[in-house]
Amino acid sequence: MNNLPQRYGEYAVVTGASSGIGEQFAHQLAASGLHLVLVARGKDRLDALGKELTSRYRIRTESVAVDLFADGAVDELLRRTEHLDVGMVIPNAGNFVAGAFLHNDLAAELDVLKLNTSVPMQLAHEYGRRFADRGRGAIILVSSTVGAAPAPYLANYGAAKAYILSLGQALNLEYRKLGVDLLVVTPGPTATPAVANADGIDFRRLPVPMSAPEKVARVALRNLGRRGHVVVGTPNKFMDLMGKFLMPRPVSTKVYGWLIFRALDEDNRVLTRPVRGA
Numbered sequence: 001m002n003n004l005p006q007r008y009g010e011y012a013v014v015t016g017a018s019s020g021i022g023e024q025f026a027h028q029l030a031a032s033g034l035h036l037v038l039v040a041r042g043k044d045r046l047d048a049l050g051k052e053l054t055s056r057y058r059i060r061t062e063s064v065a066v067d068l069f070a071d072g073a074v075d076e077l078l079r080r081t082e083h084l085d086v087g088m089v090i091p092n093a094g095n096f097v098a099g100a101f102l103h104n105d106l107a108a109e110l111d112v113l114k115l116n117t118s119v120p121m122q123l124a125h126e127y128g129r130r131f132a133d134r135g136r137g138a139i140i141l142v143s144s145t146v147g148a149a150p151a152p153y154l155a156n157y158g159a160a161k162a163y164i165l166s167l168g169q170a171l172n173l174e175y176r177k178l179g180v181d182l183l184v185v186t187p188g189p190t191a192t193p194a195v196a197n198a199d200g201i202d203f204r205r206l207p208v209p210m211s212a213p214e215k216v217a218r219v220a221l222r223n224l225g226r227r228g229h230v231v232v233g234t235p236n237k238f239m240d241l242m243g244k245f246l247m248p249r250p251v252s253t254k255v256y257g258w259l260i261f262r263a264l265d266e267d268n269r270v271l272t273r274p275v276r277g278a
């Protein structure tokens with residue numbers, strides 16, 4: 001991890017840098033000497049983090065406050081970084097909606113799909129081209145253990161994270177030939193604000209221990225350039241294997257559905273037929 005600037009370039013772009021796993025990526029990359037472009041919606045938090053990282057690690061930071069749900073946000077980010085020697089991008093920002101799919105708000109589910117699939121895909125394409133041109137660079141995509149099998153009550157989010165795993169493993173093979181390292185990291189439940197403040201679900205009810213966000217970032221950075229996919233933590237490795245290989249898909253779907261349903265808040269276990277148009 002010591003020679004990241006030499007291996008890849010001076011700057012890393014981290015989306016969702018102001019909190020949770022993204023914030024830990026920012027700390028660990030700064031400690032390795034990379035300058036950072038910190039991306040999220042809330043500018044104050046980005047600026048405060050930038051200040052902290054600059055004084056602690058003597059690196060440069062830029063805050064890019066954009067809403068990645070919005071059309072044109074990726075173009076804006078590219079424009080704001082085109083003058084920098086960017087060598088790494090981590091499209092980490094993600095969100096989810098928990099509950100019975102038919103009761104969830106469709107606009108919110110469309111945002112989940114965009115932030116967790118098309119935004120990382122666009123960033124992997126745009127920065128991937130730049131990295132391939134210079135023959136070096138690195139991309140880390142963030143999946144989830146709920147992407148290992150169909151995940152009732154987190155159905156759209158789980159499907160989005162399955163897409164990221166599939167996309168990333170395929171791109172790992174394509175990009176490797178061009179000198180670009182691409183890793184997919186799969187965390188299980190991780191103690192971040194997203195989990196602490198989750199609406200309608202309590203992830204602590206799942207029968208796997210919470211990982212620390214520091215660990216997720218550390219495991220990902222340690223495996224970058226060595227492999228295409230890493231699952232964080234032994235219990236999550238087991239969940240991932242179980243979902244993918246140890247059980248027939250209808251069985252793993254039932255198991256995931258049962259586990260996630262039990263984690264839903266009582267008032268979110270609404271499974272009655274929705275009123276047309278509601």
Ligand SMILES: NC(=O)c1ccc[n+]([C@@H]2O[C@H](COP(=O)([O-])OP(=O)(O)OC[C@H]3O[C@@H](n4cnc5c(N)ncnc54)[C@H](OP(=O)(O)O)[C@@H]3O)[C@@H](O)[C@H]2O)c1
Binds near residue numbers: 017021093144195
């Ligand atoms: N925590 C877990 O248990 C867990 C497990 C598996 C996978 N993951 C994945 O890990 C990644 C990070 O999750 P986390 O738990 O660390 O999340 P988090 O603590 O909620 O942080 C989310 C970050 O994304 C930013 N963000 C959210 N919506 C955005 C938008 N529309 N545009 C720009 N930035 C936005 C947030 O800042 P603003 O609100 O200021 O925009 C924040 O910096 C996600 O991809 C998530 O799916 C998490």
